[in-house]
Amino acid sequence: MQISKIVLYGLSMPLHRPYRLSGGRLRFTELDSTFVRIETDTGLVGWGEGCPWGHTYLPAHGAGIRAAAEVLAPALIGLDPRRLEHVNRAMDLALPGHLYAKAPFDIACWDLLGKATGLGAVELLGGRFERPTPIASSISTDTPESMLVEIDEYRARGYRVHSAKIGADVHLDIERIRHLGAALRPGELIIYDVNRAWTPMQARQVMNAVHDFPAMFEQPCETLDQCAAVRASTIHPISIDERLETLDDLRRIVDRGIGEIVNIKLNRVGGLTRARRLRDFCLASGISMLIMDTGGSVIADTAAQHLAQSTPPELRLATWLCQELVHPDPAPGRGSRNEAGCARAPPGTGLGVDPDPGALGEPVAVFPDGGAPTI
């Protein structure tokens, strides 16, 4: 099997309502998603989606994926997409770094590997554990009262895990945690996601002030060193999100005891191949995981569910479905969806979901240059 053609599509996805995090420092109204369609000489087609969370959240942006494709796609033409290590090495040789730009290509090759072997990606990534993955809500930074109203909306749809975005204002953050923590119900889990907004001093002030609440904190400070310093002075578990990109980052997190939890996001870490490596290292190290994508439609969400559901549930805390925040939906009713607060990898081969024909509009690029998509 050889890759014969690569077609790119771009889709702007407005959020249903503006979303703020990191203490309101970052505000989002629309996501820029890129869909990669990889065609092969067998007629099989694979799909992947790459969608950074805007362009202010991480060193990544939608147009960057399309620009990187100018050098990545030619390096992939002619390769066997089932040979994932070869695919990733070819991309690394063509363009060092830029993991977020490589992710949709890697994911499309996993889709092809599954379709070629007649297996779902979840089986190829380790095998399906039957227990579905709890979905975490994503609660935008707001007043304590408004955040609780939003949590109640998610509760009504079955959600039992909540990711509340806080940060920047020490006193207001303490108030938020006390307000939301006091309303927490049995069986619920809440993660306060700071998205790097605190200095180490602010982190200590807030976290020690709420020592009597069973709280977890995600990415309290900007760097791993800052998070390590905070970890040494709090009783609360810490999750590392934005500062986990590579296996080397994860090794530092584990060796130094910086966090008990990590958030593995497919787009940020470079796709399923690299995310699986991180997952396996976490399994060996007893690190709990959130497994999701950085953003995107049901295609991105579904890719993450294949890794999540092939991860033993004991160390799999939760996932997230970005599809709930954005529109349009390129595969209505299909792929991984909210099922009473949990998500599953769908049945079928590969990712188990393709975008509807025409849902993505006209291609923005076709490789080799001058080609046309074979639809």
Ligand code: MG
């Ligand atoms: Mg986070």
